[in-house]
Amino acid sequence: MKNLTIIGGGACGAAAFIELVIEICSLDLQEKLSITLIERRKHFGYGLAFGTRQKSHFLNTQAELMGIYANEPGHFAEWIKIKDGNRNEVKAEGSLSSAYTSRIFYGNYVSEQLENYIQKAREHNVKIKLINDEAVDIDRENENKFTIILKSSETITADYILLAPGTPKTNKFKELRSTKSYIDFPWPSNRIKNRVNKDETVGILGSSLSAVDTVMTLVDNGHTGEIKMFSPFGILPRVQPSENNTFTRKYLTLGNIHKMTRTKMHHPRVKDLFRLYIKDVEAAEGKELDWKKLDRSAGPAKDFLEYDITAAEGGGDHLLNATYSLRYDASDIWGWMSLHQKKLFKKWLGSHWSANRHAMPLHNAKKLLSLFESGQLKVIPKNTNIEFHQEEQEFKIETAKNGVHYVKKLINATGTSSSLKGMDNDLIHALLEKDYLRSYPAGGAVINPRSMQVISGKAGGNMYAVGHLANGFLLDVDAMWFNVRTISRLVSEIIFKVKQDGDFS
Structure with a gap:
């Protein structure tokens, strides 16, 4: 029997555990794969992000996108309706689907779903182990075996490892x-x-x-x-409306970008992408805009905030909604860009992209x-x-x-570092030193963005990473709904490997 160990029992680790249990039970793989989940905090499913009890710590994404199941994004919104008695945890000016909830309320949701699937795993004879401890190092025994060293000095053997450490604090200052x-x-x-x-x-x-x-x-x-x-x-x-006005892009589309790539025989460049973005926004505005006046570093933050609140109350302006409309395509576009162009994007547009894409x-x-x-x-x-x-x-x-x-x-409160060396995490630094992780110049670790497999000199082929560790290859790792999708892909990859020992029937 193979073992997969998930290091990190926050929302990403919980989502991976749930998806694995579903696949193991659905495919009758109980005798082929067991699951270990390691979380250094007392409670599983929350992590730092969704364990805060501050009443004004709200999610920055509407409920309709926050389902813990990859193909059921609306599941959280449905759950809210069932829990509707706790309205002080929900801010909804329209429907509950477009509500913003407190982070702890979402943490309660993830923890409840995780507990459900822990119970289902036991009912269906899936071998699972939950460990409250911190992984501080990993040794690779042979081609496909790992030994995980815990802070308590205990060790765990695994055939597959999923790194889901959440968002580490920064080493800066x-x-x-x-x-x-x-x-x-x-x-x-x-x-x-x-x-x-x-x-x-x-x-x-x-x-x-x-x-x-x-x-x-x-x-x-x-x-x-x-x-x-x-x-x-x-x-x-920027300020997120309860419900964004619909924005249909005519120029900055995957089809147009691919056409540009095959015509010019080079991958998309930041200047080309920004020109298409400008055309979309100005087409919606019906006029040319003075883009220098839209530079938010050039004016008082209070003035922009006043404007943003008014715009959000009306469903958002075209600039915000054009960016919001890119949420499903941004990672694909990012993946098509060369490393040099990614660096230019961060330098030229990074702060404005982040302000518009990750609104409050x-x-x-x-x-x-x-x-x-x-x-x-x-x-x-x-x-x-x-x-x-x-x-x-x-x-x-x-x-x-x-x-x-x-x-x-x-x-x-600068957030975490995009680089591995800048992350304050003992395990990440230990893996860097051993060449089990390699730094990607645009941020995070070198991974296969399709399977989430870690690509390094010495880790072998059975180590995977999700969330912030993948920030250089995948642009939207701060979005839980996006991480859930990547988790679904990596679980499919692991299950495929496990089934190679069988007859695929």
Whole structure:
């Protein structure tokens, strides 16, 4: 009998476990494959992302896309209807399908589905093992056998490994960790609640979704001091409507991009793609636009936020909806681009793509605006240097545009690093050192994006990775619905390998 061990029991690990149980039972493979699930936290199915109990930590995707089953994206929305008694966990201005729920509510959903399939596995004689521990290293015994070393010093043998470690915190500003006034990661939120006085001036590094959640943690717990968000560009996420207006792309389509590729005999280039995007947006607008005025790094974040709230209340503007309409095609387009063009995309358009593609819920946007209007919140771009002054017990943050700022507490909410070396995870670094993982220059590990198999010098052919580890090859790894699809593909690949020992009947 073969064993597949999933390292990480958050949402991605849970989705993989569920899909494997379904396939093992459906194909009568109980005597061929067993499953081990390792999670370092007490509760399976939540992870950091969906274990937070802060009332303003909401999903950034509507319920209708968040089903844990790859071919049933609406399953979560159906589940919400059954649990409709808990309306304080749901923000819905329209139908429940377009609702945004709290992260913990989604975590409860994933955990419940996982528990259901743990029970089904036992009922159908699938051999499973659940382990509360942390994997810190892996050794490859031979061509197809691995030994997983746990933090407790225990070991596990596996034939297949799935790396699903979630989103590791970043190593950036690691030199500040010895300073008690510095919080290197906003999760779990108790770290902020227990270490920040309510009247202190707080600095937040970053202005993306993680930084917005950090602001929500502070104000939910009665913070009255000034909050300053520092980031390279000072761009906030845009605001997601409850329901986006339909946007039909005529130019930036997979068909047109493929036609351009076969005609010009080169893969799509950033400039070509952006020209097609401009044509789509301007066709919808019915006029040419001044794209320089749309550069969000050039103006006050508050002004853009006011505009975005109004636009979201009307179903979103064409710029937002054109980006939203790309959610199912973006990864394919990204996969067609050369490494050089991927790097150019991140350099030229990365911050604006992220702001439009990963927007914040309208509920949180309105809370941010009220903080701007009261003067409690500021977004400050172009931070250039950070120092901690021991005598004054405060941080000095220099910026190229707005002078020098001082804060008593500093929270790193820049999100995780795209590079493996920048991820603060002992297992990832151990695998890098052994050449079981190879860094991809555009981010994450080198993988086969079709099967999610890790491609390296020494890991062999039976190691797989999902989620943020695949961020360089797959653009949308921050979206749970997208990760569920990749998990379905990799499970199919593993099941195919397992069945090679049989007659495929």
